[in-house]
Amino acid sequence: MRDGVDHDIGEGLLQIEDCLDADGGIALPPDVTLISLIQRNIANVADAVAYRFLDYAGGAGPVVDEITWRALGVRMRAVGHHVQCVAARGERVAVMAPQGLDYIAGFFAALNAGTIAVPLFAPELPGHAERLDTALRDARPTAVLTTSRAREAIESFLDSTVLPERPAVIAIDEVPDAAADDFRPTLIGVDDVSHLQYTGGATRAPVGVEITHRAVGTNLLQMILSIDLLDRNTHGVSWLPLYHDMGLSMIGFPAVYGGHSTLMAPTAFIRRPLRWIEALSAGSRIGRVVTAAPNFAYEWTAQRGVPGDAGDVDLSNVVMIIGSEPVSISAIDTFRRAFTPFGLSPSAFKPSYGLAEATLFVSTIDPGTEVNVVHLDRGCLSEGRAVPVAAGDPAALPVVSCGHIARSLSCVIVDPPSRSEQPDGFVGEIWLQGDNVGRGYWGRAEESAHTFGGRLAATNEAGGHASGATLDRAWLRSGDLGFYLEGELYVVGRLADLVVVSGRSHYPHDIEATAASASPLVRRGYIAAFTVPGEPLERLVIVAERATGTARADPAAAVAEIRTAVEDRHGLPVADVRVVPAGSIPRTTSGKLARLACRDAYVAGAFG
Template sequence: MNRRTGRSIPISAGLLQVEDCLDADGRIDLPDGTTFVSLIDRNIAHVGDEVAYRYLDFSGAGTHVSEITWTRLGVRMGAVAARVQQAAAPGERVAVLAPQGLDYIAGFFAAIKAGTVAVPLFAPELPGHAERLDIALRDSRPAAVLTTAAARAAVQAFLEQLTGLRRPEIITIDDVPDDAAVDFVPTTIDVDDVSHLQYTGGATRPPAGVEITHRAVGTNLVQMILSIDLLDRNTHGVSWLPLYHDMGLSMIGFPAVYGGHSTLMSPTAFVRRPLRWIEALSEGSATGRVVTAAPNFAYEWTAARGVPAADAGIDLTNVVLIIGSEPVSVDAIAAFDRVFTPFGLPRTAFKPSYGIAEATLLVATIAPAAQAQVLYVDRDELAAGTAVPVPADHDLAAAHVSCGQVARSQWCVIVDPDTGRELPDGQVGEPWLQGDNIARGYWDRPQETQQTFGARLTGTLANGSHAAGADLDRTWLRTGDLGFHLDGELYITGRIADVVVVGGRRYSPHDLEATAAGASPIVRRGYVAAFAVQDGDEERLVIVAERAAGTARVDPAEAVAAIEAAVRERHHAAVTDVRIVAAGTIPRTTSGKLARRACRAAYLDGVFDDRAITPRV
């Protein structure tokens, strides 16, 4: 664990080196005073004239490119932080409700520089997520809100309709003049102070604000740099991920550690034309290594809609692709590989990873030189709690992609959640985590914090324990996920809350959804939700599937029958209700994951009733 050795490295010593963040035993031990603000100040002192962030704006005619150097970022941070200090006291929350862009980055870092707690959210125009924004604002109770001139009217209108909430002061980032920085009051920020609240995606429960400390974010960024080999300053980031999401924030976080840079665009720009992402990756690949991150659906969407012409000059030779935020899909990797290998994509490009907001982000990933690895296990045995490898063509084979090895100075123990005892390799249980990257808890939720962050192991394995080297007197984080260790690899199989129980048997929703998606060309792959609902004393299996493009006029009856037959044959389960719905109907989290909880609620509320097609049982 972190030794707290009291080491301090002056800014004059140069850019921070990863070696500066390790103790004599190679464990992560951040120098005293390591915060986002200190890292940016160090970059200003040594690479101030170099680009920190680049934003590609596709909202108008053509492409507008904006850049900000480290020095310029420092000026904007100081000016906006001074205004924040006039509206909020140290430790109060300051929400960022702005469109994706350089002003968002300046506002986020300025809130931290001011000594307040940043709350990265989004402008109200984000479709389908007004309820999440409402919940986050009521929960965090910000003293001030940072936005832009373009979004201010919408932000003000949204805040006015929030009843029972103290009206926060609205600060328009791009209207704050540079000379406002003269009013900034230097403030002391401790590494164990909260940097920001990271609101969870809401896939299985209402969003909660995770308290990320400076120590946690600094530790996790170093873990990421070591795990993915981002030691070279000539490694660039490219991202369209929303900056209010933990993976999106990581893409502006890791350049701050060593003075690199990231190129950003909006999620909308990516969805409308995924080729933009590929073109930006190719441009970065021409000058050095380039790293990006995205969930399954993004790689599938790009493989379907973002393929360049053969003579487009696209070169992905130096690209690293992090894939995560949910159990990694082997189909997503295969589809992307198949399409982009001709453009130089290396076999080692994909880095299947596991991460959660409560651990700041990264928990595990595969080695830099490793290829993505697929393990096939017996589906029935896995449902019963044991991973039994089988051939890929086995009747009950279920594919699971390895998430590799746990990051340095972090521990992941697979535990029986009911007893708190460590399980042996090959047994399915709940991953429990420990390390300095773990968040402090949930904002203003002491009971949930104790339940999730206060777990204690009641027993470890005598041999081969994954808790070796951890502090057994320290608490552990319950992830709420399911997974297992096997042959030195970590596998994540899903969320405990998503497990489908029908007739006393447990089913993986991912397996059911994959079967349904493959049953008919009418079904849109990756857009199927499977869940159980209670009907008296019985559980009923329900599947909601979106239509694939170009099938709006096709009678869905044949698809419903095919789904029913495929699930019965493959899983020995009866589907009692199938809904074939229009594209975009199934709710998703802000990171693009299926929101099964919200989909189930919509089903129970009758949202899909006018599209009901009930199979024969």
């Protein structure tokens, strides 16, 4: 070892073909982990920038903070030494730092020390203290990595959290580089747990998915191959939180091919979405740039982030992953209209599907192709059949294709009661099998056995999608609903979110879109539809946030318009409509609607 680099890991930067078998399937070599990939980068491109952080905390212009692969290696060993002083191999180390380079160094240092990283967030994130408390009590970390700025808040939060033992608190930015000399190299196995990825809490309390190093490496390769990110001049731009699975993937990409990612805080984006566009434009001028965001971010940027001067922005080299479930064609079209004048390619958008239990990525549309939308009969879809109709049909519901399944991953659509594969064109639960699937939920054997232990009772011999799968191997039950049409995967919602009235299933996002279009007083994307118990049937409730500038407007007309629109389009009587102030509806840590939490709040009387 010299300069802290183990030169037994292989010569040169990783070559994707070295990770493929004779049939082109992904076969991760036993020495490939995020840590070994970073060591390759240190050995080959040590002085190249690995990560760049745009810090807008001071006001208008960003302070640019950069770290090279060599410097990252030093920080990983220095912080890793301090971790080794308080945590043994396999123990959990929570990362609770503000977004920035210290967070990245802390996450990789925890892996480097042979511990299990738990990417979380600092208590300063508003509205999510309960989720943070749940994750800490579940993971029981031996140590917490933070920064000197956040330490006081961390200490105070830990004082209020009931843990068997108080974790040691390490301020990453206070660890001197000289501590790297005392780091003890640790052998990391590809099937060791890399980190616990806590779910966002959209349909239940957050749980920690055990993600192995094999799953991380496999999933990053699946994304690179599916989105065609093989050019080493491709780099990332992201404001997504680093405790989120997609945010972590944006720091994983550079580790694979020695590139770099430019990051900013989520709050910097929310306050001024033009910052995201400007960072994408700067990247687009020097090479291909990839980014990712959910529906609301593209709509928000189209509303508040359009530049005044088209000559200053170039989006011609940008790939935009949109990974909400389900993907909104309205969000895509709104963004396209706003940014096509800035060079945005017709094939820039990549509607994709993924989930934390599969590390992240499952499917996307092919490189160079444009977004594909089918219009389905709403009534047939409520009965579980995908029947295309004309776009102008009054019963038409637009559904966006999430493309083809990632390499070396099997995906079948299953009827949950019979555990039988559904034919194409029929809705069922999405089941997955592959090396990118997590090992289970941390400390939850029974729940893990159910979610990660699905057993197919029957497959379709003709036209089925289980080809290449190991049929006697367990499947991941995603909890998401979808169907295949002409070989492409379409995602239509979550089992737990279904609105079921009189035995018929309705998709909440469809009802919410109807409510949004019924009145300008409510915010599109900030409406939750759900049912509550009633006699003799479940009662449909809609909670909608006010649009900007409507705080003093009487909501009576909007309530009546929403009731009429939902009944006319969906045949559903609305028992109650509540128009609430902006920010009232609970959301997950990744910004998705938390409909079940909203229902609980409604039942508890939170909305008056």
